[in-house]
Amino acid sequence: MMWNQTGVTQLLGITYPIVQAGMAGVSSPSIVAEVSNAGCLGTLGASYMSPQDITSAIKDIQALTDKPFAVNLFVTQRAIVFSPELQKMQTELAPFRIELELTEPDAIDFEWYDLTQQVQAVVDAGVKIISFTFGIPSADIVTMLHEAGVTIIGTATTVKEAVMIEDAGFHIVVAQGMEAGGHRASFASEDELAVQVGLMSLVPQMVDQVGVPVIAAGGIMDGRSIVAALALGAQGVQLGSAFLLTDESSAVEAYKKALLDTNDESTIVTKLFSGKPARVIANRFTKVLHSLEDNVPAFPLQNTLTSDIRKMAAVVGDTDLMSLYAGQSSCLGRELSARELIDTLVSEVATNQFQYHDASDQN
Amino acid sequence: MMWNQTGVTQLLGITYPIVQAGMAGVSSPSIVAEVSNAGCLGTLGASYMSPQDITSAIKDIQALTDKPFAVNLFVTQRAIVFSPELQKMQTELAPFRIELELTEPDAIDFEWYDLTQQVQAVVDAGVKIISFTFGIPSADIVTMLHEAGVTIIGTATTVKEAVMIEDAGFHIVVAQGMEAGGHRASFASEDELAVQVGLMSLVPQMVDQVGVPVIAAGGIMDGRSIVAALALGAQGVQLGSAFLLTDESSAVEAYKKALLDTNDESTIVTKLFSGKPARVIANRFTKVLHSLEDNVPAFPLQNTLTSDIRKMAAVVGDTDLMSLYAGQSSCLGRELSARELIDTLVSEVATNQFQYHDASDQN
Structure with missing residues (x-):
């Protein structure tokens, strides 16, 4: 054939x-x-x-x-919002917001x-x-x-x-x-x-x-x-x-460079960016929050929570805090x-x- | 070519x-x-x-x-024997020995x-x-x-x-x-x-x-x-x-049957049988001891500790307690x-x- x-x-x-x-x-x-x-x-x-x-x-x-x-x-499905869990995650995300000069959003829009x-x-x-x-x-x-x-x-x-x-x-x-x-x-x-x-x-x-x-x-x-x-x-x-x-x-240059700089051991599967397991290049974000892996708010809540951080990190080209979705052969x-x-x-x-x-x- | x-x-x-x-x-x-x-x-x-x-x-x-x-x-290398850890594992293995009518060996031969x-x-x-x-x-x-x-x-x-x-x-x-x-x-x-x-x-x-x-x-x-x-x-x-x-x-018939009965989701990687990560068919042994995964005595100590259980399980064809080493395509x-x-x-x-x-x- x-x-x-x-x-x-x-x-x-x-x-x-x-x-x-x-x-x-x-x-x-x-x-x-x-x-x-x-x-x-x-x-x-x-x-x-x-x-x-x-x-x-x-x-x-x-x-x-x-x-x-x-x-x-x-x-x-639209995830059910469980407030204490979300507030705990916001506390964990706070240092990254300070680093990127972001303020925690007053209201998070969980529309789906x-x-x-x-x-x-x-x-x-x-x-x-x-x-x-x-x-x-x-x-x-x-x-x-x-x-x-x-x-x-x-x-x-x-x-x-x-x-x-x-x-x-x-x-x-x-x-x-x-x-x-x-x-x-x-x-x-x-x-x-x-x-x-x-x-x-x-x-x-x-x-x-x-x-x-x-x-x-x-x-x-x-x-x-x-x-x-x-x-x-x-x-x-x-x-x-x-x-x-x-x-x-539409991937930013810093993301493209990170992809080419990987090797076969660079990626992990994590729920930390979105609430659902995804393969990404391990970076400071995933390492610092690693212990929370089993307590991440469900998708798409976590995706919304981390949205401002991921977006600003992409704007400034900070691969430490971006969601670098990548396969095992990216290099x-x-x-x-x-x-x-x-x-x-x-x-x-x-x-x-x-x-x-x-x-x-x-x- | x-x-x-x-x-x-x-x-x-x-x-x-x-x-x-x-x-x-x-x-x-x-x-x-x-x-x-x-x-x-x-x-x-x-x-x-x-x-x-x-x-x-x-x-x-x-x-x-x-x-x-x-x-x-x-x-x-020959692993260093750390007694409290070994004794704790023997306690965890005791129910399996009872099930297989084995007695805990008086002395474990860790020769390598x-x-x-x-x-x-x-x-x-x-x-x-x-x-x-x-x-x-x-x-x-x-x-x-x-x-x-x-x-x-x-x-x-x-x-x-x-x-x-x-x-x-x-x-x-x-x-x-x-x-x-x-x-x-x-x-x-x-x-x-x-x-x-x-x-x-x-x-x-x-x-x-x-x-x-x-x-x-x-x-x-x-x-x-x-x-x-x-x-x-x-x-x-x-x-x-x-x-x-x-x-x-030399694989026993029960092992061969278990291999053919797998699907793509049947195997896991565990240190529970030998102390080193190995891909096996998940069975009762790995499920019951799952919580100990991070506290398994080093290879080859755990391999020696579980030896009598694995061998007797193979003799009686008890796939619940055998080490069923298997790849993801065994079926x-x-x-x-x-x-x-x-x-x-x-x-x-x-x-x-x-x-x-x-x-x-x-x-």
Whole structure:
């Protein structure tokens, strides 16, 4: 089978089965459009956006490309606000605010956008591909998407989650290996922080158990890992860190430099930035607050609490206090345009040619 | 490059770059010999054996094969015995002894064989390949091995460890991904329990940083993962769990059944069985003692303390109390003879043929 003629390329209407992960906050309309224009799938990470902002961003993308692209949304409930826990966390965060010359916000806005309204904005704008993180939306939403002819992509960190996603009527599942940067998509594990399956183990077990095509994510940075993922049985790959480093991503320069300065031991999985486990580059923020790991307010509360600190740290380029979402292979990234990166990946895949036939037995 | 004409096959004098991991306790002379007779590299896991027993086991293997095979040894210091900690652990282990109708041993024999003498036994017996786990032996031992013309294989869980192994004069390095079953070979991490790098990230970063050939280990069970590892830049693969399930392994039937009954979420990394982090199938033993994880006597003390329990549990087939060393892909194993497994792997590799050239652009 040709790698660019798989179920994934056909379902998504793309030339190469390479997906740019929907990185909320850094997936600008220009990176989404550039990736799609280059024959791959761009993804708008829209989880933290209002329905109105989603509509507007989609219009911006549509002005830049007539190729298919996706929108990614989180499946989460609004967390219940438990005041003493929040106040305790604010006390712990106070020294960082002093350092960044921030004052603790008088009122924290814990508004969380309604998923149905976010999905409706995506459908109304004519987007035909949607991907979900943190689980499976209501049957009503899935039915609405089926009726609108939208291709649905789910994200699974275990085989069990993949089976649940297929059973819910999704068309494609992303296998998120423990190598992946950013939020762990886990939604059906007893201990989301503990269950970490390497991509080398996850993909073959998943493709054996589900009928829908599998896209591999986690540690995919160059032609080597793309070929490896395809050999394991994936029909496509999803890259986050690799696209974070492209010219079109909204990641600040200090973040890009930090990504390239990592090694294989630089990242950890922590709930400290958002309340949900995410792979980040360990920094002073995660080290100082490490002992609080088991007492972090639930997502998205912690995400809101740390928001002013993370944003100001990014403005001043202070990587000690930024949320440096990053995969285990970030140092293999290249600073190119999105199109140059894709051209490079396609070329690397074509030339990664071990000959697996037995040299001593030409049958 | 043909996959069976790599630096690894040439250095080791084997037909296929497939290594049977040196699983201490279950790598019988017959599995070592069968693997080598089938054109791959069998490994005697000799860490817990006296120099005399090593000599004897090597003779048994040499009676069964004239092909190259390896001996694996642990690089560890004798742990200092700290009595109160040991007595506390014995108290925790007491209920399991009652269950298995064992009495607490009057005196625990903490003898640990001298590595130099173990190595000498290997060299004297004419074995030309040796592999080490848990680090790098003394310069005297490395010099002795160089002078004897022995090929030295090290095991690394991080790029840093691989560079140290290469710098010490080793000829080959095994990249042990976090998916691997059994002991984590870590020896240079601040937190051996925390640093876990997926094979998909580890192999490409390692091959970029070291000059010696890399063998990939962790989650390798079938042709898919072998091709994936080679695509990542490895020149060979090492399989543990896959060989545990073969007819020639000394693993008891209950253990083999437990391996096949796993899924991707079944294993954890724990120090509870030996004092060093190892990937095992979570069972009642690990669940009951979970809270002691940070207070386990050092290797090999804990290994000795739990020895009678593990052995009796294996005799009676009680998987609740056995040490079920297992990788994250154990359920992909097949119950075959070692030779049948190797024939199957070679055939699967030859037929794993995604075509990576661009279908739309025949250049």
